[in-house]
Amino acid sequence: MRAEETAALRGLRLFEGIAEPTFTDLVAAGYLQFFPPGVTLIRASDPADFLHVVIEGVVELYAATAGRETTMELVRPVGAFILAAVLSDQVYLQSARTLTRARILMIPAERVRRWMAQDAAFMSAITVELARGYRQAIKALKNQKLRTAAERLANWLIIVAAEQGTPGAVEIDIEKRVLASRLGMTPENLSRAFATLAGHGAQTRGTHIDITDPAALRAFANPDPLIDGPE
Amino acid sequence: MRAEETAALRGLRLFEGIAEPTFTDLVAAGYLQFFPPGVTLIRASDPADFLHVVIEGVVELYAATAGRETTMELVRPVGAFILAAVLSDQVYLQSARTLTRARILMIPAERVRRWMAQDAAFMSAITVELARGYRQAIKALKNQKLRTAAERLANWLIIVAAEQGTPGAVEIDIEKRVLASRLGMTPENLSRAFATLAGHGAQTRGTHIDITDPAALRAFANPDPLIDGPE
DNA sequence: CGTTTATTTGAAAACGCTCAAGCTCTGTGG
DNA sequence: CCACAGAGCTTGAGCGTTTTCAAATAAACG
Numbered sequence: 001m002r003a004e005e006t007a008a009l010r011g012l013r014l015f016e017g018i019a020e021p022t023f024t025d026l027v028a029a030g031y032l033q034f035f036p037p038g039v040t041l042i043r044a045s046d047p048a049d050f051l052h053v054v055i056e057g058v059v060e061l062y063a064a065t066a067g068r069e070t071t072m073e074l075v076r077p078v079g080a081f082i083l084a085a086v087l088s089d090q091v092y093l094q095s096a097r098t099l100t101r102a103r104i105l106m107i108p109a110e111r112v113r114r115w116m117a118q119d120a121a122f123m124s125a126i127t128v129e130l131a132r133g134y135r136q137a138i139k140a141l142k143n144q145k146l147r148t149a150a151e152r153l154a155n156w157l158i159i160v161a162a163e164q165g166t167p168g169a170v171e172i173d174i175e176k177r178v179l180a181s182r183l184g185m186t187p188e189n190l191s192r193a194f195a196t197l198a199g200h201g202a203q204t205r206g207t208h209i210d211i212t213d214p215a216a217l218r219a220f221a222n223p224d225p226l227i228d229g230p231e
Numbered sequence: 232m233r234a235e236e237t238a239a240l241r242g243l244r245l246f247e248g249i250a251e252p253t254f255t256d257l258v259a260a261g262y263l264q265f266f267p268p269g270v271t272l273i274r275a276s277d278p279a280d281f282l283h284v285v286i287e288g289v290v291e292l293y294a295a296t297a298g299r300e301t302t303m304e305l306v307r308p309v310g311a312f313i314l315a316a317v318l319s320d321q322v323y324l325q326s327a328r329t330l331t332r333a334r335i336l337m338i339p340a341e342r343v344r345r346w347m348a349q350d351a352a353f354m355s356a357i358t359v360e361l362a363r364g365y366r367q368a369i370k371a372l373k374n375q376k377l378r379t380a381a382e383r384l385a386n387w388l389i390i391v392a393a394e395q396g397t398p399g400a401v402e403i404d405i406e407k408r409v410l411a412s413r414l415g416m417t418p419e420n421l422s423r424a425f426a427t428l429a430g431h432g433a434q435t436r437g438t439h440i441d442i443t444d445p446a447a448l449r450a451f452a453n454p455d456p457l458i459d460g461p462e
Numbered sequence: 463c464g465t466t467t468a469t470t471t472g473a474a475a476a477c478g479c480t481c482a483a484g485c486t487c488t489g490t491g492g
Numbered sequence: 493c494c495a496c497a498g499a500g501c502t503t504g505a506g507c508g509t510t511t512t513c514a515a516a517t518a519a520a521c522g
Binding site: 463464465466467468469470471472473474475476477478479480481482483484485486487488489490491492 | 493494495496497498499500501502503504505506507508509510511512513514515516517518519520521522
């Protein structure tokens with residue numbers, strides 16, 4: 001692993017402020033691997049053997065039941081996933097697959113648990129990260145229960161425009177079908193939601209969205225820090 | 232607080248295995264109070280000052296935005312709520328109100344954080360509880376995104392029948408409007424969902440549901456341990 | 463290019479919501 | 493004990509949203 005990648009890893013909230021030996025050993029114990037797009041990394045109901053960290057690429061967490069499937073979350077660098085299952089030594093609730101070519105660091109769950117018991121700072125960082133994930137899940141549930149499809153899209157646009165640092169535009173770098181699933185709707189409905197937002201200050205052309213009237217979009221979206229807030 | 236209640240508190244996962252002084256101090260620092268039904272205990276967006284523990288009664292966690300409101304969770308004895316906000320010293324994402332007369336133990340957040348730093352066993356218990364809550368939220372999101380209203384009700388019936396220890400029947404002890412909101416639908420729609428389930432082995436009469444054909448109900452509900460599992 | 467895959471559009475059906483009215487149950491006061 | 497008021501629940505009708513199915517268009521890939 002290159003030095004700059006190690007540094008990036010250090011920036012992960014999960015590894016913030018933990019002792020150097022802990023960090024070094026965790027990284028050393030991990031398997032760093034490239035995967036092509038479309039590879040299933042973990043399968044729901046399997047025991048949690050590894051903590052996964054996305055170093056490069058995009059990973060989709062998804063869940064399925066009774067023949068239906070939905071995207072739960074998209075993980076980008078540098079982000080860890082499936083922490084909760086690893087900690088409690090339980091099965092995964094979600095599956096994960098690569099959407100792009102991706103570089104993944106896989107740290108044996110047993111090693112994570114061992115260091116957690118030995119390094120108080122690591123334990124503390126895990127707690128913070130768990131709490132963050134928990135709150136994010138609560139927000140996702142509120143988003144799903146309290147908003148219509150078009151509203152979810154509008155708020156997503158506002159968030160992503162800010163993340164991309166382009167207040168007036170959004171560039172979609174994933175398939176729209178995946179975006180639709182993440183936002184809890186069908187691809188067809190996503191198309192229609194985009195059409196709806198054309199009347200509220202957001203013009204879509206392929207993967208590029210121009211936010212021509214931010215005020216109108218915000219008025220329609222009704223963003224709420226208790227749902228859309230970062231943290 | 233009576234000895235039997237202290238014992239019940241000890242049974243809370245959060246207090247499992249922690250040092251006696253920690254437990255004693257946390258309980259001693261807490262305010263134990265009765266509340267009548269309908270009292271708002273905490274309000275979303277307020278800073279998290281207390282960890283709340285339900286000793287008696289039922290508490291509803293709910294969330295609202297843009298004039299809409301939904302029930303997020305129902306907390307019964309002995310259960311703690313809003314742990315994540317307390318730990319990270321952040322604002323509440325959800326509001327809470329009593330549905331019945333309720334007895335609540337309120338432990339100052341600052342005290343929880345202090346003991347967390349000092350008692351490794353407590354820290355560990357918190358991590359386990361956080362992970363549990365996190366996974367529960369993920370399950371709730373899967374439930375909401377992957378199932379229809381009637382399916383959510385059917386699975387809820389199966390779960391509650393087991394909890395109540397009566398495989399062939401369920402007794403509803405909350406208002407149906409609250410149940411509807413918890414299951415992510417309107418009261419009208421809940422009525423229709425009950426009507427639908429009459430054709431799948433569940434007969435409803437007021438607050439009493441007879442599961443006349445468990446196999447048929449299960450066939451309709453399609454229960455999935457990765458959504459409905461206890462743990 | 464031509465083939466495959468993704469996205470959009472259209473039409474119909476299913477689902478869920480709103481509004482309104484009727485019903486049931488409960489508790490209260492006559 | 494009964495009548496009644498109020499709250500909660502159910503039912504019906506209509507509407508808007510979302511999904512499904514099918515087809516057309518656009519984009520991506522070899």
